[in-house]
Amino acid sequence: MSIKAPRGTRDILPLEAQKWYILEEIFKKMCCIYNMHEIRTPLFEETELFVRSVGEESDVVNKEMYNFKDRGGRELALRPEGTAGVVRAYIEHGLYNMPQPVKLFYYGPMFRYDRPQAGRQRQFYQMGIEIFGTREPIADVEVIKFTADFFSSLGFRNLQLHINSVGCPQCRFPYQDDLKEFAREKLSMLCADCQRRALLNPLRLLDCKEEGCRELMKDSPQLESYLCQDCRDHFNGVLELLNVLNVPYYVDPYMVRGLDYYTNTAFEFISEDIGAQGSLGGGGRYDNLVEICGGPSVPGVGLAMGVERIALAMDREQLWPEESEPEGVFMAVQDSGLKEEALSMLYSLREKGLRADTDFLNRSLKAQMKFANRNGFRYVIIFGEEEKLKNQIKLRDMLKGEQLELSFAEALDILVKERS
Numbered sequence: 577m578s579i580k581a582p583r584g585t586r587d588i589l590p591l592e593a594q595k596w597y598i599l600e601e602i603f604k605k606m607c608c609i610y611n612m613h614e615i616r617t618p619l620f621e622e623t624e625l626f627v628r629s630v631g632e633e634s635d636v637v638n639k640e641m642y643n644f645k646d647r648g649g650r651e652l653a654l655r656p657e658g659t660a661g662v663v664r665a666y667i668e669h670g671l672y673n674m675p676q677p678v679k680l681f682y683y684g685p686m687f688r689y690d691r692p693q694a695g696r697q698r699q700f701y702q703m704g705i706e707i708f709g710t711r712e713p714i715a716d717v718e719v720i721k722f723t724a725d726f727f728s729s730l731g732f733r734n735l736q737l738h739i740n741s742v743g744c745p746q747c748r749f750p751y752q753d754d755l756k757e758f759a760r761e762k763l764s765m766l767c768a769d770c771q772r773r774a775l776l777n778p779l780r781l782l783d784c785k786e787e788g789c790r791e792l793m794k795d796s797p798q799l800e801s802y803l804c805q806d807c808r809d810h811f812n813g814v815l816e817l818l819n820v821l822n823v824p825y826y827v828d829p830y831m832v833r834g835l836d837y838y839t840n841t842a843f844e845f846i847s848e849d850i851g852a853q854g855s856l857g858g859g860g861r862y863d864n865l866v867e868i869c870g871g872p873s874v875p876g877v878g879l880a881m882g883v884e885r886i887a888l889a890m891d892r893e894q895l896w897p898e899e900s901e902p903e904g905v906f907m908a909v910q911d912s913g914l915k916e917e918a919l920s921m922l923y924s925l926r927e928k929g930l931r932a933d934t935d936f937l938n939r940s941l942k943a944q945m946k947f948a949n950r951n952g953f954r955y956v957i958i959f960g961e962e963e964k965l966k967n968q969i970k971l972r973d974m975l976k977g978e979q980l981e982l983s984f985a986e987a988l989d990i991l992v993k994e995r996s
């Protein structure tokens with residue numbers, strides 16, 4: 577039996593990779609405009625980091641984490657999300673000693689053992705940003721506006737921004753008690769996970785994926801009325817700034833997001849078009865996370881977006897730019913005895929920075945022309961005995977169907993000028 581890619585993973589073949597490249601370029605450009613700096617952290621960390629930060633009772637850690645012991649007996653886990661590793665690095669390298677805020681971005685694969693379906697995989701890519709060192713609402717808005725700008729650069733026009741405040745631990749305590757009380761009456765009807773959540777981490781009752789549980793929790797108390805003055809002011813500050821910047825939003829009182837570390841602002845950008853996996857990206861504030869992970873008390877706010885989901889939504893809404901025009905030069909050789917001369921021309925083309933390739937399989941001229949066409953080359957240089965005798969080549973423009981006979985040096989000149 578042949579070996580296949582593991583369940584929940586996907587190969588990104590060249591045509592799709594080209595599309596991803598567009599997303600990556602726009603993301604990196606946006607990061608540059610917003611003065612964010614790249615950080616790369618390991619794909620695996622000590623399991624304890626995620627248990628402490630994402631939360632032992634969150635689905636991400638409790639049900640979905642790829643954790644294992646390495647040969648040295650260390651407890652490790654493939655990262656299920658990016659923030660925890662970035663926070664660990666921020667502490668480990670003393671980035672809190674740098675002028676604050678520190679604005680970082682990352683891009684890479686994450687791993688969750690979830691049930692695979694369209695837009696939900698076991699290895700998926702996230703693009704994310706984090707801002708450390710300020711609790712000002714302007715930082716929350718910076719992250720949200722970044723996301724809105726990124727999506728609008730991709731051409732999205734109808735994403736909904738859902739926003740909520742999940743408060744601070746102080747205002748959450750009485751809320752969690754009341755939520756627990758609310759769930760107690762319905763305990764026997766809730767799923768086994770929610771029965772456990774009701775005891776250990778009632779906030780997680782709000783992000784159960786089971787339809788039955790969602791229905792039962794529909795009229796549960798709303799966190800909004802429990803917010804302390806400080807949290808209320810912060811939330812209002814964020815909403816006011818969003819108004820000033822004309823960023824439309826919908827306050828969703830039940831949105832708490834699946835990770836335990838959020839405080840105050842929580843938000844998600846949702847596409848109505850891609851169904852159940854409609855969340856293209858989300859994030860929020862995490863004022864206690866650096867401390868929880870063993871660092872000083874430094875607030876933070878961040879965002880993570882799912883690349884596969886964005887690509888899927890772009891497919892559905894047909895937002896990808898038109899296929900690019902053919903470009904570059906294919907070096908077609910008519911006689912295998914001329915390969916060496918053709919190779920030196922090929923490398924001269926490349927030295928000038930032109931996209932260039934040649935035949936590797938001793939194919940007929942006709943087959944080489946076909947190959948050049950299928951591979952999106954604008955020009956073909958034809959070199960055979962006849963051309964060699966005249967010290968010339970043929971330069972064929974595949975788009976216009978025109979052909980010139982000239983020296984290689986002249987052709988090179990034309991091609992370089994044409995490109996610039």
Ligand code: AMP
Nearest residue numbers: 695696697700855856857858880882885
């Ligand atoms: P989260 O880290 O759960 O807040 O997720 C942030 C974003 O990552 C989501 O909005 C999705 O776009 C994406 N995402 C999360 N889990 C998956 C998954 N299993 N497969 C694909 N994308 C995901």
